[in-house]
Amino acid sequence: MGHRESDDRVRRAEVVQRPRPWRIRRAAGLMRLATFRHDGRDQTGIVDGERVHPFLGDPDMLAVIETGPESIGTGPGLPLREVRLLAPLQPRSIRDFVAFAEHVEGVRRAVDGGNGVPNAWYDAPTFYFSNPHTVIGPEDDVAFPARSLTRDFELEVAAVIGPDEHIFGYTIFNDWSARDVQSREMQVNLGPAKGKDFAGSLGPWIVTADELEPLRDSDGFLNLWCHALVNGVEVGRDLLSNMGWTFETMVAYAARDSRVVSGDVLGSGTVGNGGCLAELWGRRGEHEPPPLCDGDVVTLTVEGIGSLTNRVVSGPVHPELPPVRRRDPSAARR
Known part of the structure; x- marks a missing residue:
């Protein structure tokens, strides 16, 4: 990427005042994306009321973000009370x-x-x-x-x-x-x-x-x-x-x-x-x-x-650090 193209990209980003809305084709209320554990398996899905609908293919949240949730199918809903919610994303x-x-x-x-x-x-x-x-x-x-x-x-x-x-x-x-x-x-x-x-x-x-x-x-x-x-x-x-x-x-x-x-x-x-x-x-x-x-x-x-x-x-109690090695000014002289 050349300097002019890079500068143009930065200028375009800096003048944006509102995000491009990320639209999901969904029924009313399906807007919450979760990562959860169910039966020992980590999955992602769409939360709808008190149920979560797992994404098919077991994508992680980063894949959902990059692919777009509207393009990923979902399976039958699971009761939220039967799953353990995890951090929704492991950030980069x-x-x-x-x-x-x-x-x-x-x-x-x-x-x-x-x-x-x-x-x-x-x-x-x-x-x-x-x-x-x-x-x-x-x-x-x-x-x-x-x-x-x-x-x-x-x-x-x-x-x-x-x-x-x-x-x-x-x-x-x-x-x-x-x-x-x-x-x-x-x-x-x-x-x-x-x-x-x-x-x-x-x-x-x-x-x-x-x-x-x-x-x-x-x-x-x-x-x-x-x-x-x-x-x-x-x-x-x-x-x-x-x-x-x-x-x-x-x-x-x-x-x-x-x-x-x-x-x-x-x-x-x-x-x-x-x-x-x-x-x-x-x-x-x-x-x-x-x-x-x-x-x-x-x-x-x-x-x-x-x-x-x-x-x-x-958390655990850790041992004390060893004392700092202080600089000897004479060691820097020839």
Whole structure:
């Protein structure tokens, strides 16, 4: 591909304000695409009410996204209560953005002692790469680093990318955070790393983009209420439309001088107004509500998508690292 063709492609992506709707030939209500386990076998299918219709040929979700669900036949429905929902997709990559100013302000106070929103935040939708290999699904236990005492959830919506850099659909994303680990490691001005990469939850399914199109506001933002509950008690809620950039802008920015491909996942970043505990800690100056602990159950609910629930547990205790080898200045001299 020549430079001119590549530049034209990027310019076309950056001016897109709305996704090309991904239409599925379906009966009313068939818009949720799930990955599930039934009789020891992992399958994908279309959720219709309280039943899921498996796709014929056992395609994984990436194949469904690239082929188009409208071109794949389905079998007889199975009762949802008889299957175990899994993470709807094993992403090719996860870019997690930070698109809510209120979250940035609160977490800066809690994690690194900063104040306000950095001017650089307003320049472009910033993101970091998370770990696609530790994604878990609905009802899975999330194993935090055993030594972490400041455990947190993050309520996000994730866009799932389809062919030609278009948004295929949306799901809920919980970007779990070990805040004490994160705070320490980010003093190196790199990361987050081990404070984040132990787990991320996706689910309960993917809702295709066309289904949520009527819920957009006049500026192209999805007007969805998002709620976070810990042990059944609501600790935060916000509108997804309070994000600073549309998902289409974030996709275009991610693709700039780079590539976005089918199966990539782009997180919205944590919603404000209690979308995570650290934001509340930063605003209140104390750990209230308290950090998550073993046995706590977190449920994230997003209007038009569904609910995602996980239970907090502790992972294995690892041995201490060997001490760092400090540089001997004399060893650099001849």
